[in-house]
Amino acid sequence: MQPGIHTTGAMGAMVHATVLVVSGDDELARGLAELxxxxxxxxxxxxxxxxxxxxxxxxxxxxxxxxAELLEMPCTALLTALKAARPATEYLLVTPHDSTxxxxxxVRSRAASCLLKPVRPLELIAxxxxxxxxxxxxxxHRRTQxxxxxxxxxxxxxxxxxxxxxxxxxxxGNVEFANRYAGELLQVPPERMVGASATQLTRDALSSLGVGxxxxxxxxxxxxxxxxxxxxxxxRIPSRRVLRCRSIPLQPSPEAPVGRLEVYRDITAExxxxxxxxxxxxxxxxxxxxxxxxxxxxxxxxxxxxxxxQTERVGGDFxxxxxxEGGRIAAVIGDMxxxxxxxAVDIARTRYAIRCYALEDPSxxxxxxxxxxxxxxxxxxxxxxxxxxxxxxxxxxxxTYTTAGHEPLMLSCPENSAVRxxxxxxxxxxxxxxxxxxxxxxxWVKGCVLxxxxxxxxxxxxxxxxxxxxxxxxxxxxxxxAGGTKAIARRIYRDLLAFSGGALKDDVAxxxxxxxx
Numbered sequence: 450m451q452p453g454i455h456t457t458g459a460m461g462a463m464v465h466a467t468v469l470v471v472s473g474d475d476e477l478a479r480g481l482a483e484l485x486x487x488x489x490x491x492x493x494x495x496x497x498x499x500x501x502x503x504x505x506x507x508x509x510x511x512x513x514x515x516x517a518e519l520l521e522m523p524c525t526a527l528l529t530a531l532k533a534a535r536p537a538t539e540y541l542l543v544t545p546h547d548s549t550x551x552x553x554x555x556v557r558s559r560a561a562s563c564l565l566k567p568v569r570p571l572e573l574i575a576x577x578x579x580x581x582x583x584x585x586x587x588x589x590h591r592r593t594q595x596x597x598x599x600x601x602x603x604x605x606x607x608x609x610x611x612x613x614x615x616x617x618x619x620x621x622g623n624v625e626f627a628n629r630y631a632g633e634l635l636q637v638p639p640e641r642m643v644g645a646s647a648t649q650l651t652r653d654a655l656s657s658l659g660v661g662x663x664x665x666x667x668x669x670x671x672x673x674x675x676x677x678x679x680x681x682x683x684x685r686i687p688s689r690r691v692l693r694c695r696s697i698p699l700q701p702s703p704e705a706p707v708g709r710l711e712v713y714r715d716i717t718a719e720x721x722x723x724x725x726x727x728x729x730x731x732x733x734x735x736x737x738x739x740x741x742x743x744x745x746x747x748x749x750x751x752x753x754x755x756x757x758x759q760t761e762r763v764g765g766d767f768x769x770x771x772x773x774e775g776g777r778i779a780a781v782i783g784d785m786x787x788x789x790x791x792x793a794v795d796i797a798r799t800r801y802a803i804r805c806y807a808l809e810d811p812s813x814x815x816x817x818x819x820x821x822x823x824x825x826x827x828x829x830x831x832x833x834x835x836x837x838x839x840x841x842x843x844x845x846x847x848x849t850y851t852t853a854g855h856e857p858l859m860l861s862c863p864e865n866s867a868v869r870x871x872x873x874x875x876x877x878x879x880x881x882x883x884x885x886x887x888x889x890x891x892x893w894v895k896g897c898v899l900x901x902x903x904x905x906x907x908x909x910x911x912x913x914x915x916x917x918x919x920x921x922x923x924x925x926x927x928x929x930x931a932g933g934t935k936a937i938a939r940r941i942y943r944d945l946l947a948f949s950g951g952a953l954k955d956d957v958a959x960x961x962x963x964x965x966x
Contacts, residue, residue, distance in 0.1 A: 467492075468490045473496055484574065497521060498521055510535065512581055514541045514543060539562075541561060543565075608628045613714050616642070616710075617711075619708045626643065636654065636658060651668060655684075660682045660683065664682055668680050676698070677698065678696045691720040692714065695711070696709055697711070748963065752768060753939070753957070753959040754959075764792075765956060766782075767782070768901070768958055769800050770960070780838075780841065780960060782837050783837070784834065785832055786832045786833050802823055803816055817875075833880045835903075836853040838851055847890055850871055851873060853878045853886060859900040860900075863896040864892070868925060873888065875887065893964055894964060900937075902958065905954075905955035909957075910949060916948055924941050924945075928941055933963075941959065942957070
């Protein structure tokens with residue numbers, strides 16, 4: 450008999466059921482088989498206990514119906530033998546009365562169910578359907594439990610293979626789960642973490658690692674929020690380690706918090722690499738922003754540089770002042786595309802190229818034209834840069850300048866109350882332009898002040914609005930009365946911070962020059 454016939458039981462439930470009927474009474478066996486087959490069950494009949502045991506060893510049945518009498522061995526003995534062969538099968542005893550010792554023992558031990566003779570057809574079908582459904586539900590439960598166990602093992606293996614410490618905190622504030630890596634990072638075995646108060650565990654673990662008390666309390670306070678939070682922790686014991694903790698609330702709705710998930714990562718290597726880069730960056734920045742002399746050949750200088758953020762490695766702004774032939778002084782400011790180490794290398798190359806070209810011919814148009822030709826020759830590997838180059842001749846009282854895609858220079862002289870914008874020149878350097886650059890010569894007398902700056906000033910923002918060149922010009926004009934170039938630079942910077950609310954989005958560089966004779 451092959452199991453798996455699709456039938457509809459008497460209770461209306463769809464079942465796949467095979468039944469073995471065991472009875473020494475031919476008439477009873479045939480009657481039971483016909484009743485069950487009539488309801489769609491697939492039925493096999495055996496007339497002796499020995500035959501029943503043999504077939505049970507070779508075939509799987511959903512239900513075995515046993516006649517409790519007229520068999521050659523005691524009912525309990527047969528039931529024991531059948532259950533040893535097929536423990537998953539359901540068993541139904543048919544007995545002449547409920548006082549039969551074997552039947553009572555079997556029912557009490559829950560090894561089998563029982564029906565009294567004479568068997569009522571509907572009662573038989575209903576009980577058979579119930580037992581078959583119970584077997585199906587039990588097998589479904591066993592499969593589900595097995596699947597869950599496999600899934601749990603897979604998830605445990607997955608979570609423990611991740612190089613991040615994972616801690617699950619329940620709504621009651623206790624730790625419900627911690628993976629292996631969390632134990633390594635926090636120096637607490639995961640089995641000790643589970644069930645512990647998350648607050649006390651965090652305070653004790655981080656304090657023992659040498660994390661500052663204020664930082665620990667900040668993490669604990671953030672758990673009261675319904676927003677994610679992120680913290681960096683510097684551990685000192687047994688050696689320096691930097692950990693990043695991201696705390697995420699598990700809250701399907703504001704009324705139903707279920708806890709928090711905290712993920713710890715060891716970012717020591719990343720931090721050390723960043724610190725190395727920052728050291729290189731500071732060294733490069735120092736070389737790119739050299740100390741400008743306060744006074745040189747009758748000129749007074751002042752510079753100011755502000756990086757866009759403390760995490761910025763190297764900005765793109767630069768300035769330079771150097772002596773050229775004939776007693777002239779060159780003042781240069783620029784803004785290189787990009788940031789970081791590569792931009793710093795490009796800036797260094799640009800500064801030294803300008804100085805080299807100025808040795809041959811310091812005129813602004815010549816220097817910038819040659820610089821542009823060199824930058825274009827670098828092809829796709831090159832960067833573009835805006836430049837403003839001014840050549841001052843203190844003895845001849847002349848200033849010659851050019852700009853290459855840069856912000857206009859601002860010039861104030863005693864002979865003219867208005868601030869003049871100097872914008873003659875051409876496009877950005879390295880942008881593919883193949884032509885030459887124009888230059889302009891203007892008067893440079895005692896009391897003149899030249900203001901060179903980068904677009905971090907004009908593009909300072911407040912509520913999405915740019916500061917703009919017209920406001921910069923007004924700041925410059927207003928603060929000329931401060932006298933010294935250093936005071937002018939500081940006051941312009943103060944106004945810049947006030948306009949932007951202290952949130953400057955780009956680097957800022959200024960170079961001011963005043964004629965003292």
